[in-house]
Amino acid sequence: MATTRDVLAMLGELVTLTALAEESKQSFKVRAYENAGLGLESDGRDITELSMTELTKIKGVGKATASKVREFVETGKVAKLVDLRQQFPPAVVELSRIPGMGPKTLAVVRSHLGVENVDQLKAAIEAEQLRRLPGLGATSEAKIAKAIDRLGMSGKDRRTPIADALPLAERLVSDLQALPAVVDAQCCGSLRRMSETIGDIDITVSSESPVEVMNHVVSHDEVSELVVNGDTKTSFLTAGGLQVDVRVVTPDQFGAATLYFTGSKQHNIALRQRAMDRNMLLNEYGLIDTSNEHLAPADRPIIASRTESEIYDALGLEYVPAPMREATGEVEAAGGEGLPELVERSHIKGDLHYHTDRSGDGRSSVADMVKVAADQGYDYLAITDHGVDLAINGSTAEEMLEHRELISQIQDGYPDMTILWGCELNIGAKGGLDYDDDFRALFDYTVASVHSHFDQSPKEQTKRLVAAIADPTVNSIGHLTGRYIGRRPGIEIEVDIVLEALAHFDVALEINGALQRLDAASDVVRKAVDRGIKMVINTDSHHTSELGRMEYGVLTAQRGWTPKELVINTWDRDRFLKWTRHRRT
Ligand code: DGT
Ligand code: CA
Ligand code: CA
Ligand code: ZN
Numbered sequence: 001m002a003t004t005r006d007v008l009a010m011l012g013e014l015v016t017l018t019a020l021a022e023e024s025k026q027s028f029k030v031r032a033y034e035n036a037g038l039g040l041e042s043d044g045r046d047i048t049e050l051s052m053t054e055l056t057k058i059k060g061v062g063k064a065t066a067s068k069v070r071e072f073v074e075t076g077k078v079a080k081l082v083d084l085r086q087q088f089p090p091a092v093v094e095l096s097r098i099p100g101m102g103p104k105t106l107a108v109v110r111s112h113l114g115v116e117n118v119d120q121l122k123a124a125i126e127a128e129q130l131r132r133l134p135g136l137g138a139t140s141e142a143k144i145a146k147a148i149d150r151l152g153m154s155g156k157d158r159r160t161p162i163a164d165a166l167p168l169a170e171r172l173v174s175d176l177q178a179l180p181a182v183v184d185a186q187c188c189g190s191l192r193r194m195s196e197t198i199g200d201i202d203i204t205v206s207s208e209s210p211v212e213v214m215n216h217v218v219s220h221d222e223v224s225e226l227v228v229n230g231d232t233k234t235s236f237l238t239a240g241g242l243q244v245d246v247r248v249v250t251p252d253q254f255g256a257a258t259l260y261f262t263g264s265k266q267h268n269i270a271l272r273q274r275a276m277d278r279n280m281l282l283n284e285y286g287l288i289d290t291s292n293e294h295l296a297p298a299d300r301p302i303i304a305s306r307t308e309s310e311i312y313d314a315l316g317l318e319y320v321p322a323p324m325r326e327a328t329g330e331v332e333a334a335g336g337e338g339l340p341e342l343v344e345r346s347h348i349k350g351d352l353h354y355h356t357d358r359s360g361d362g363r364s365s366v367a368d369m370v371k372v373a374a375d376q377g378y379d380y381l382a383i384t385d386h387g388v389d390l391a392i393n394g395s396t397a398e399e400m401l402e403h404r405e406l407i408s409q410i411q412d413g414y415p416d417m418t419i420l421w422g423c424e425l426n427i428g429a430k431g432g433l434d435y436d437d438d439f440r441a442l443f444d445y446t447v448a449s450v451h452s453h454f455d456q457s458p459k460e461q462t463k464r465l466v467a468a469i470a471d472p473t474v475n476s477i478g479h480l481t482g483r484y485i486g487r488r489p490g491i492e493i494e495v496d497i498v499l500e501a502l503a504h505f506d507v508a509l510e511i512n513g514a515l516q517r518l519d520a521a522s523d524v525v526r527k528a529v530d531r532g533i534k535m536v537i538n539t540d541s542h543h544t545s546e547l548g549r550m551e552y553g554v555l556t557a558q559r560g561w562t563p564k565e566l567v568i569n570t571w572d573r574d575r576f577l578k579w580t581r582h583r584r585t
Contacts, residue, residue, distance in 0.1 A: 002073050003178075004040075004047045005171045006221065010072050010081065011037040011065070013239065017084035020096055023103045035060035038363060040069075041545040048073045076221055090224065090241030091117035099487060100144040108133050118158070122148060150489065159197035160242050161486030163515035166191060166552075168238065169201045172222065172246075176205055181212040183251045188261035192322045194555045196485050196518060200243035202261050210248035217246050253285050255307035260284035266327030267320075274315055274331065287311050323522070323559035340529075340563040343537070345554045347570040350380035351547070353424065353447050353478055353510060353538035358385040358403050360393030363543040366403075370410050372544045374417050379573045382422040382445040383407060387434030389426040390451055397439050418573060420444035420580070424478060429453045429460075431467025433474070440473040445580050447510060447538070449478030450491055458492040465493060469501040472583045476508040476536050479519040490519065499528055506583070508534040508568050511560070513553025514546075525560025534579075535567045 002010075015033045019025045039060030040047050047055075047069060055066035072078050088096075095118060096106050109115045112133055113124050121144075124130055130141040169187045176185040182205055186192070189202030207213050210232045217234045218226060222244070228235035232248045249257040260268060260283070268282075275282040279291040286305030304310035312319045317334040321342060324330045333339050355362040356369045362385065373381045385403065388394040395403065404421045411419045422445035425433045433440060433448060440446070448468045456464070468474055480498075481490025502509055509528050512519045517540070520528065528535065537553040539546055557567065564570050568579060 002048055002076065002221075003171075003175065005174070007047050007069055007072060008037060008041055009168070009171060010068075010078060011040070014068070014078070014081055014084070016093065016096075017081070017088050020088050020093070020103050020106065021084060023107050025103065032060075032062060033065060036062065036065035038543060038545065042364070042543070085224075085239055089116075090237070090239055093239075094118060094241055095121060097487070098144060099147040100140055101147075105136065105140070108135060118148065159199055159486075160240075161516070162191065162194070162196055162198055162518070163485065164240065165198040165201055165242060166515060168222065168240075168242070169203065169244075172201075172220070172244065173203060175220070176203070176213070176216070176246075179207075179213065179216055181209040182207050184254060186254075186258045188258055189245075189263060192262050193264060193325055194323045194518075194522070194552070194559050196521065198242075200245060203244065203246045204254070204258050204261050205246060205248045206251045206254040207248050208250060213248050214246075249284075252306050255309070255311055256282075256286045256305040257284050259308045259311055262322050262325060264326050267325040267331065270327050270331040271315065274317075274335070278315070280315075282311070282315075287314055321558050323555050324561065326559075340561055341565070342558050343535075343554060343562050343564045343567045343570060345551055347564050347567070348378075348537065348550055348554065349571070349573070350378045350382070350569045350576070351376075351539055351541070351550065352382040352420075352422070352445060352476065352536050352569055353384050353512070353540045354382060355385055355424075355540070355542045356383060358383075358395055358399070359542065360386070360390075361542055366406055366410055368544050369541070370414065370417075370419060372547055374414050376547060376550075378417055380418040380420065380569075380576060382420040382447075384422040384424040384445070384447050387423050387425045389428065389434045390424075394426070394434070397435055418577070422446055424449055425468075425474065426451050427464060427468040429456065429464065431464040433468060433471055437473070440471075441584060443473065445475050446473055447476045447478040448474045450480075450482045454482060454488075454491055456491070458494055461491045462494040462497050465498050466501045469498070469505050469507045474507055475580055475583075476510055477502065478510045478538070479512040479514075479517050479540070480509065480524065481519055481521075483519055483521075484516045485518065487516070495524055495527065499524075499531055499533060502528065502533045503531050506534065508536040511535060511537045511553045511557050511562075513537060513539050513549035513551070513556070515549070515552055518552065518556045520560075522556050522559035525557060525562060529560060529562050529566060532566065535562055536569050537567060538569075 011033055015030055018033060019030045022029060039058045043058050052066050052070060055061050055069055056063060068078050095101055113129055115121050115124050125141055125145045130136050131138045169191055173185045173187050176182050184206040186204050188204050190198050191201055205213055214234050222238050223236045224239045225237040234246045236244055272282045281288040281290050286302040289301045289303050304314040309319050318339050320330050320334050351373060356366040386394040388396050407419055407421050423443045425446050425448040427448050427450045483490030509520055511525060537557055539549040541547055568576055
C-alpha cells in the first residue's frame with residue numbers, strides 16, 4: 001500500500017529522471033511534475049484516497065500527473081518511471097549529481113564516450129577525452145575532475161548527502177512502524193547522528209516476528225537490488241544506489257541494538273571501556289554483569305537492554321542525545337560535570353528566516369505562510385524576503401514598503417503572534433548591503449547572507465563578512481558559507497575572525513535547517529557556542545511545506561552542543577524583541 005509520502009517520493013524521482021531525459025531541468029514537463037508535487041504536498045489530505053477528478057482540482061496538478069498518481073496507488077508502479085529507470089540506472093543518476101555534469105553534458109558524455117559510471121568518467125578524464133567533446137573544454141574537464149575528488153565520489157568511500165538519505169529513511173521507518181508486527185523502528189547510524197554525508201542507512205526494528213518484517217522489507221518499492229536477504233537482516237540498494245541495512249531485534253534488546261548501531265564507533269568504544277572498568281560488558285544485546293567469574297556467559301545477568309536510557313543510566317551516565325555521540329568529550333561530560341542543557345524542538349518560539357511569494361523564489365502567499373507558522377504555535381515570526389540586490393528574486397524599497405502594509409493587515413488576524421517585517425540582505429562582494437542605511441534601519445529584523453561571489457580568497461571573504469556583521473542594521477548572519485552539501489562547496493573563511501566579529505558586535509549566527517545546507521556546520525556551531533555567540537535556528541522556508549526543517553536545524557544545533565540559553569528564538573517575546581532593537585538605538 002502506497003502512502004502519501006511514497007507518492008511524493010515517486011514524483012520527486014520523476015522530476016530528477018525527466019530532467020535527464022529532457023536534457024534540461026527547466027523543461028515544461030519537469031516543472032509540471034515539480035509544481036504538482038508542491039500542490040499535493042501542501043494539500044494535507046491522504047493523496048492515495050483521491051480520485052482523478054479530485055486530484056486534478058489541486059493547484060498545479062494536471063491530468064498527466066494525476067493519472068500517474070492513480071497508476072502508482074493502484075499497481076504499485078508507474079510504467080513511465082520504470083522506463084526512465086532503465087534509461088537512467090543508479091550509476092548514471094549519480095553521475096548527474098557531479099557539479100558540471102548537468103543533463104546536457106551527461107548526455108554528450110554518455111553518447112560519445114559510453115561513460116556509465118563514476119569510475120569510467122574518471123578514466124575518460126585521465127585520458128583527456130572530455131575536453132574534446134562538443135560544448136566542453138579543458139576548463140570544464142578540470143572542473144569536473146576537481147568536483148569528483150572533492151565529493152569523494154569514487155570507490156567505496158563514496159558518500160551520499162544527508163538531503164538524499166534522510167527523507168528516504170524517514171519514509172522507510174514510518175512504513176515499518178505502520179506494520180502490525182512492528183513494535184518500534186528507529187533510524188540509526190550516521191543519519192541519526194546528523195552527519196552531513198551518509199555511507200549507508202541503518203534501520204533497527206523491534207519485533208517478535210522478524211520473518212514477517214523481512215518479507216515486507218524485500219517487497220518494498222524502494223528495493224532495486226537485494227544484497228543480504230536473511231531472517232533478521234536485510235540489506236538492499238535503492239534505485240539511487242544507496243545501501244539500506246535493516247535489522248530486526250526483539251523488543252527487550254531494542255535499546256542495546258539502537259545504541260550499538262547508532263554509533264559512532266568511537267562513542268561505542270568509549271562506552272564499552274567504561275563498562276569494562278565497572279565489571280560489565282556492553283554489546284548489541286545488552287549491558288551484562290560480569291562480576292561473578294564463575295557464571296557461564298549465558299547465565300550472566302543482563303543489567304539493561306530494553307532502552308538506551310536504562311543503559312546510560314546503569315553506566316552512571318546522563319543520556320547522550322544521538323547527534324552528540326562522536327567521542328568528542330560527551331562521555332566524559334555525561335559522567336562528570338554534566339552535558340549542556342541542549343536546545344530542543346519544543347523550545348523554539350519563532351522562525352526568523354522565512355520567505356513569501358514577495359521573493360521571486362518564494363512559492364506561497366504571505367497569508368498562507370503566516371497561517372502555517374501560527375499553526376506551529378509560534379509567538380513571533382520574521383518575514384525576510386530577499387533584498388533588492390539579489391537578481392530576479394529581490395524586491396525594491398517601494399515593493400518592500402507595500403509588503404509591510406500587507407503584513408500589518410495580516411497581523412491583525414493573529415493577536416498571539418508578533419509578525420516582524422524583515423529582510424534577507426545580500427552581502428555584496430566587499431560586504432556592502434542592499435538599500436541605503438536609513439532604509440535598512442526601518443526593518444524590524446534582518447538576516448544577512450552571501451548569495452554571490454563564491455570564489456574570492458578566504459581573506460576577502462572574511463573581510464566581507466566582518467563588514468556586514470559590523471553594520472548596525474544586521475541582526476543575524478544566514479547560512480554562513482552558502483554551501484550545498486555534496487553539490488557546491490561554500491565560501492572559504494577564516495572562521496576564528498568571523499566568530500570574533502559576531503561575538504564583538506553581538507550578531508546571531510544562523511543554523512539553517514534546510515538539509516542541503518545545514519549551515520553553519522555543527523563543528524563551527526560548537527566553536528561559536530564555546531565563545532558564547534548567540535545562535536538562531538531557522539527553516540529558510542520558501543513554501544508552506546518546508547517548516548519541518550526546524551527539526552533538522554535543532555538536531556544540528558545539538559550536534560554542535562548548543563544550549564537553549566544561547567538560541568535567541570527560544571527566548572520569550574519581550575526579551576527577543578528587546579534584543580532585536582539593541583543595535584539600532
Ligand atoms: P556511515 O554509514 O559510514 O555514514 O557511518 P555509520 O556510523 O553509520 O557506520 P556503519 O553504517 O558502518 O555502522 C553503523 C554503526 O554500527 C556504527 O556507527 C557503529 C556500529 N558499528 C559498526 N561496526 C562496528 C564495529 O566494528 N565496532 C563497533 N564498536 N561498532 C560498530
Ligand atoms: Ca551507516
Ligand atoms: Ca551500515
Ligand atoms: Zn533565505
